[in-house]
Amino acid sequence: MANTPEELSYTKDHEWVRVKGDSATIGITDHAQNQLGDVVYVELPKVGEKFESGEPFGSVESVKAVSEIYMPLGGEVTEMNAALADSPELVNEDPYGKGWMIELKIADSSEIDGLLSAAEYEDYLKEEASE
Amino acid sequence: MLKRTPLYESHSAIGAKIVDFAGWEMPVQYSGPIPEHMAVREAAGLFDVSHMGEVEIIGADALELVQRLTTNDVSKLADNQAQYSILTNEQGGVIDDLLVYRINAEYFLLVVNAANSGKDFAWIKQHAASLNVEAKDVSAAYALLALQGPRAELILQELSDHMLDHIPYYWSQKVKVDGVECRVSRTGYTGEDGFEIFCDPKDARHIWNRLLVVGHDKGLLPCGLAARNTTRLEAALRLWGNDMDETTTPMEAGLGWVVKLGKGDFTGRDALDRQKREGLTRKIVGFEMEDRAPARDGYPVIIDGAEVGKVSSGSPAPYLKKNIGLAYLPIEHTATGTRFQINIRGREVAARVVETPFYKRQRKFD
Structure with a gap:
């Protein structure tokens, strides 16, 4: 069973969000990394780039496949996890910690309400699995 | 189904x-x-x-049929010996690559790609009609x-x-x-x-x-x-459908070593002979990415700002821990060490032509 920390918010595209004031840290969920398998490359945006919510901002690659990662919230990238360039496996080993991807200055805090809670995300995973 | x-x-x-x-x-x-x-x-x-397809060729003209349909020299095979070969069309294009097993002089077993087995079998059967030989699709056996x-x-x-x-x-x-x-x-x-x-x-x-x-x-x-x-x-082994198909010849696919123009007539021989005399205009190469991003199948190959071809196979290489691939390039850009660009989802990333195979085992036999 995938690990889904209670204090985070989630999307149906399997990103997690940690909101702190007007900034948000973003990564992919334990479920997502598990589905992908061993991550061999992570492509991230540069600091200063701006994205709308729902826009792809990077990609995670396994040996077999490329998966895009989507913005849970619109905003400007204020930090990116440079450690993933040398150690993409951090996404597998610690998806909610050292495997974080970007930090964002949130453009519109009302978008936060559109995110899923941990319980809602777990329900969504169950629905997906039963399809 | x-x-x-x-x-x-x-x-x-x-x-x-x-x-x-x-x-x-x-x-x-x-x-x-x-x-x-x-x-x-x-x-x-x-x-x-x-899932691989198997075709049996049985009869007095078995050797003759396989010799006419494939590019390698079947007459060199002894009983129980096998060879890698190519089924070519009249234009010298690759219908499929296959293994030819000689069981005996009147009994050959061909192992073909799953995706092509229906097409291959129809092609083989059509050419068997005029000979004293029977071709049987035995894939299910x-x-x-x-x-x-x-x-x-x-x-x-x-x-x-x-x-x-x-x-x-x-x-x-x-x-x-x-x-x-x-x-x-x-x-x-x-x-x-x-x-x-x-x-x-x-x-x-x-x-x-x-x-x-x-x-x-x-x-x-x-x-x-x-x-x-x-x-x-x-190992730089070619995959039909990615690295070659009916529009590429074995020589372009780097498989000239299984084309035996001197063995006698076979389907596509004239076209391949002409190409050999006139020279290739494009050729498959092995490449390594100079960046960490892997190139994938179908990504555009860019030289001097213009798209000149596509990556035919591209992937991270888990043992070599590099990103490698095969691509068709214009012949003047195929020398080892030549640099070119690959468009990775909108971003141009440098790659370099390298010798193949990328990986070669220490061989016990040779």
Whole structure:
């Protein structure tokens, strides 16, 4: 069973969000990394780039496949996890910690309400699995 | 309706992820592409390749028919010897690549790609009509397992009294595997030593399970299509549909070594002879990415700002820990060391032409 920390918010595209004031840290969920398998490359945006919510901002690659990662919230990238360039496996080993991807200055805090809670995300995973 | 190999239930039972491949429900991975790939390089891997097509050519003109249809020289084969070859059309394009097994002078077994078996069989049958020979699609009569890796012989030997080290590279023998009659061939598609085991579909599950049991403490892993693709790509073995098709010739695909223009007439010979005399305008090359981003199948190849071709196969290479691939380039850009760009989802990334194969094993035979 995938690990889904209670204090985070989630999307149906399997990103997690940690909101702190007007900034948000973003990564992919334990479920997502598990589905992908061993991550061999992570492509991230540069600091200063701006994205709308729902826009792809990077990609995670396994040996077999490329998966895009989507913005849970619109905003400007204020930090990116440079450690993933040398150690993409951090996404597998610690998806909610050292495997974080970007930090964002949130453009519109009302978008936060559109995110899923941990319980809602777990329900969504169950629905997906039963399809 | 997707087809299933006789091992489908065995795959599901051990948690394989199943995908649709060329009309078959095939295992793409069990434990994961990286551990499976590494097992093939460092221990052994077991693949179900029962989806491959088999065609029997039987009759007085069997040799004649195979000689006319394929580019390699079938007359060089002894009984129980095999060769890699190409089925070419009149234009010299690659209909399929295949293994030609000579069982005896009047009995050949052709092993072709699953995706092409219907097309190949129709082509072969059409050319057999005027000869004293019968072509039979016997794909359903065979299950095919590939046991690949440096410990393949050690593992298979546990289940056989036949001295396997007496089967040279690209030869086959009738061998009893755990008491079951099989044809064991020292061939494969991974760049490693190993065997392909032809058996009756009803025996496949028994042999599969026994191999996994005796191979377990030797590091043997069941391997899926993902590891099959990455191991073959590291060895720079071509994949039909990616690295060649009816619009490319064997020479362009770097397979000139299996085109024997001097052997006598065969389909496509004139076109290939002309191309050899006139010279190639494009050719497949191996490349390495100079950046960490992997190139994938179909990504555009850019030279001087213009798209000149596409990546035919591209992937991270788990053993080499590089991003590698094959691509067709204009002939003037094919020298080793030549740099070019690959468009990776909108970003141009540098790649460099390198020698192939990317990976070459230490060979016991040669």
